[in-house]
Amino acid sequence: MNKNIFDKNVQDYISKNLFGDVFEIILNKQIFPKVTNKEIAEQISAKVKSKKKLPTYFNTPNIYFPNKINIEQTSSEKTAEFKSKIVTGDTMIDATGGFGVDSMYFSKEFKKTVYIEENKELFEIVKANSNKLGLNNIKHLNDDGIEYVKKINTEIDLLYIDPSRRNKENKKVHFLSDCTPLIDYDLIKSLQNFKTILIKCSPIIDLKKTINDLIVVSEIYIVGINNEVKEVLFSLNKQSNNDIKIKCIDLSNRELDFEFNINDINNKKNNDNSKVLNYLYEPNSMILKSGAFSLICDRYDVKKLNTNSHLYTSKKLIDFPGRVFKVVSVVNYSKRNLKDLNVYKANITTRNFPIDVKDIRKKSKILDGGEDYLFFTTNHVEEQIIIKTKKPH
16 A cells, blocks of 8 residues: 555545546556556556446545555445445444445444554545444554454354455456455354344355355345345344245335245245236346245236246236336347347347347347337247337326
8 A cells, every 4th residue: 555645646636537548547657656557557447447336435535545446345335334234233343344435324323443454554445434434433454354253252243244256366257265365154154243244145156055165154134236136145143934025126116125024935835926917027137036936926927928038918007126127019029020120229138048139130130229128038828029118107
């Protein structure tokens, strides 16, 4: 950590050149004697990446930004704030502190927050930033967080773990068994002095495998923004639970949240199939991630097109947690029928269909965009079909 980056002239330069060419900055003669042009370029790149994801950091003067990989891996402020609201207590420990965004939001809800980070440079950056952000109830420790919490002998309300999803070769990994630190049932069993353990996982984590691996899962939060799953949270308690709550959270519109118990889908058969009716529905990514495909038919007055298509239909327009379309026409899939649709520009989606979007566009010459939405899928009698739709007015 180069503390000269806090120099007023350096900070002014960074602010004035936020949207300049960082490569040009690197190639220039050295601008400041104690700060390299590369360091300035790195600060600019990381700060620009933070504009939407971390607005508090972006808008606070004299914040020191780490490398862009740390920015990419950190929670957004929206997801960090959400996490801080689903847990309660007086004391919590963030064992894998990272850039400290989660700790910042936990500190707003807990009387005492302990931030632990093994990387000394990142630790120093976060500690300095905490002073700039006025975070007075966070204790900062430069230590191995997991080894530290193993020695805890008093009851703590919350342990939060966000394992790194990059391996030694800096490649992305997704299973908990590949992350650092390694999180498994043996570790969880050794941490009996925590009322709750909350683990942040990759958006593409395998839910069933992780439930089986961790055993004591009580709740799962699938958190998304603008129809994109951002993170999956596993809340653990001290006993195994056969009726786990799964909560699909849409931070863009909390009215579309979808919640159920895992037994609701385990006991549900996939037999609500129908031909295409007047309206077509595509569940949001959080619900698709949850696997609650047939449960949707119970919660909403819709039918599935096919057991494996994950598209839904109804005669009447309903409020639905996902994308909603008015059906214009339905044809069996063939080159001739596709041509007869007279569509030259469309948004294309495939579900349970043997050809991907790229190849469909290549064959059909249909451009991307416009007001038409084409769904290539398989219907209730296993026929490949094209559904032409528009957004309802």
